[in-house]
Amino acid sequence: MGIRVAVAGASGYAGGELLRLVAGHPEFDLVAATAHRQAGHRVDVVHPQLTGLDLVFGETDPTTLTDADLVFLAVPHGESAVLAAQIPPHVRIVDLGADHRLADPYHWAQYYGGPYAGQWTYGLPELPGQRELIAASTRVANTGCYAAAIILALAPLIAAGAASPADVVVVAASGTSGAGRAAKPHLLASEVMGDLSPYRVGTHQHVPEIKQASGATGLSLTPVLAPMPRGILATVTAVPTRGVDPQHVLAQAYADAPFVHVLPEGRWPHTAATLGSNSCHLQATVDVDSGRLIVLSALDNLGKGAAGQAVQNANLMLGLPETTGLSIWGVNP
Numbered sequence: 001m002g003i004r005v006a007v008a009g010a011s012g013y014a015g016g017e018l019l020r021l022v023a024g025h026p027e028f029d030l031v032a033a034t035a036h037r038q039a040g041h042r043v044d045v046v047h048p049q050l051t052g053l054d055l056v057f058g059e060t061d062p063t064t065l066t067d068a069d070l071v072f073l074a075v076p077h078g079e080s081a082v083l084a085a086q087i088p089p090h091v092r093i094v095d096l097g098a099d100h101r102l103a104d105p106y107h108w109a110q111y112y113g114g115p116y117a118g119q120w121t122y123g124l125p126e127l128p129g130q131r132e133l134i135a136a137s138t139r140v141a142n143t144g145c146y147a148a149a150i151i152l153a154l155a156p157l158i159a160a161g162a163a164s165p166a167d168v169v170v171v172a173a174s175g176t177s178g179a180g181r182a183a184k185p186h187l188l189a190s191e192v193m194g195d196l197s198p199y200r201v202g203t204h205q206h207v208p209e210i211k212q213a214s215g216a217t218g219l220s221l222t223p224v225l226a227p228m229p230r231g232i233l234a235t236v237t238a239v240p241t242r243g244v245d246p247q248h249v250l251a252q253a254y255a256d257a258p259f260v261h262v263l264p265e266g267r268w269p270h271t272a273a274t275l276g277s278n279s280c281h282l283q284a285t286v287d288v289d290s291g292r293l294i295v296l297s298a299l300d301n302l303g304k305g306a307a308g309q310a311v312q313n314a315n316l317m318l319g320l321p322e323t324t325g326l327s328i329w330g331v332n333p
């Protein structure tokens with residue numbers, strides 16, 4: 001008998017990717033997959049990529065989930081805090097939503113609203129000291145998808161004193177699965193195809209999360225919806241504080257990180273190379289004209305930006321090698 005794992009919100013995009021990873025994980029037994037409107041439907045009807053997984057979605061209620069050793073919560077903001085409060089402390093939880101990411105209740109109220117649920121251990125193992133904290137935790141808050149791409153690009157440069165924390169500018173494009181599966185008019189194929197559209201310009205909810213985890217004090221983020229199902233490409237620029245090679249700083253920071261790859265000089269991250277993997281690809285340079293540091297960061301929003309990262313955190317919480325059941329390599333093309 002392996003480690004008993006339940007996935008709440010399993011009918012969504014992040015939940016579907018979690019099911020795929022949990023079902024293929026050598027130490028996990030999938031004991032429950034729960035949904036909301038899709039409760040009672042077969043998993044392989046909602047997720048045809050999981051044909052062969054003989055399961056029906058249960059109702060998302062605490063009694064189904066407390067039977068597990070570890071629960072992944074992949075439900076909308078606000079719902080995961082309500083569920084988590086009803087799950088006993090001995091059951092480990094990784095929350096893919098935002099409910100437990102922020103330290104400051106004021107930021108929660110400003111960007112999300114509703115009751116503030118408090119902060120859990122932040123689930124980005126590549127931050128200094130964070131692996132150990134995650135391993136010692138029974139409650140872990142997974143990162144936002146843009147947040148993962150941007151923090152991995154930025155945090156080592158600020159920590160090394162190589163970039164000014166006060167003036168960080170990011171433009172980041174995301175595939176449509178980042179917005180979830182619920183039908184929304186702006187996500188119709190006719191609206192998305194052939195278009196690049198900025199949204200929540202200057203007001204995106206990941207800004208306080210990125211500042212909190214990276215040390216940035218002034219950050220402008222322009223998110224762009226891109227006509228592709230998966231992937232994030234973030235262009236992060238900052239003012240250098242001293243003449244260090246940003247690529248060298250990143251390579252040193254991630255020398256022991258199995259999923260973060262600083263690419264050889266001359267190669268630039270692009271989303272397709274990361275899809276299906278739990279990897280983040282980085283490359284950095286200094287702009288010849290402005291002198292600003294430029295870091296490009298690519299990942300799969302459902303991989304390192306969500307489900308892959310959640311499994312990486314669960315592995316650490318359970319004392320398993322962090323790479324168990326995860327792929328470093330993608331599926332391009």
Ligand SMILES: NC(=O)C1=CN([C@@H]2O[C@H](COP(=O)(O)OP(=O)(O)OC[C@H]3O[C@@H](n4cnc5c(N)ncnc54)[C@H](OP(=O)(O)O)[C@@H]3O)[C@@H](O)[C@H]2O)C=CC1
Nearest residue numbers: 009011012013014035036037038074075097178180181306
């Ligand atoms: N998509 C992404 O790239 C990322 C998502 N996340 C986070 O992961 C979580 C899930 O996102 P995603 O998969 O994209 O969203 P989806 O909209 O695709 O899926 C949402 C899931 O939550 C269920 N659900 C909806 N309403 C409720 C409710 N009131 N109570 C309980 N369950 C409910 C849905 O069930 P049903 O369909 O049966 O109604 C579905 O299983 C969110 O918190 C999101 O912010 C984090 C990082 C990246």
Ligand SMILES: CC(=O)N[C@@H](CCC(=O)OP(=O)(O)O)C(=O)O
Nearest residue numbers: 096097098144145146174178179
């Ligand atoms: C394309 C798109 O809409 N992306 C989502 C990112 C969702 C995400 O990362 O999840 P959290 O909401 O859990 O932080 C957005 O910008 O809100």
